Amino acid sequence: MGPTYTIAELAREFDITARAIRFYEDQGLLSPMREGQGGRNRVYTPRDRTRLKLTLRGKRLGLTLSEIKSIIDMYESPKDTVAQINRFLGVLSHQRDTLEQQRADIEMSLAEIAVHEEECRRLLAEAGADGNVEPQERSAA
Template sequence: MPPRKSVPPATEAPQPTYTITELAAEFDITPRAIRFYEDMGLLEPGRKGRNRVYSPRDRTRLKLTLRGKRLGLALQEIKQLVDMYDSQASAAPQLRAFLAILAQHREQLEQQRHDIEVTLAEIQQHEKRCRALLSAA
């Protein structure tokens, strides 16, 4: 039997990195949008020469930022929540803050829905009047 080769101790696999172009393509946004989020403090990429190098942490923060935008959150609210995501503390404060922000946005959206319903009812009345005037002419 041949002697066993010694296997070097397992080392941590290097984490993947992403370019601005890769993230822009993955999330269907422009590199300029990513740079804007960086300027707002939502992303903190490393540098390799003049190029930005984004970590899995940056990718997750970008994903959370875009999700927050879809929910109608302001960038400052998103930053607050994403910063809490990074903390090592319990998730309970983050979840409470998120629930409070969502409740506020739900209230705003319900008000907007009510306003839209009222406006649509007014439009229907105007349309009905116009049709009646046209049929009488």
């Protein structure tokens, strides 16, 4: 069977909590074996470790857990590979669009912050030595 891992070892390796790993198990992403009294100890195989690594990679891409699960399952059971790869491409394309929109929103916010910073610096420069800051009357933008 090869090496096995405890929940603590995987949590340490991937810098996540044991609770997060148990959550991924509840979601059907991991299926550790149970050992010990009453099956209390989880024993993770290299397959579980790989699935956890892919889950965390999918989360970094911003995919939902259900998207991640279907993609991981797809790799493990390549029945209709072309259709599955096309579905994965669709998921990735949608995520790319979402991230591009977020990037545009962030760029706009950064530009607005730059305008406000410049205004604050101008007011401070005008205040000079006396420390009085009187904003100029401006028309609403």
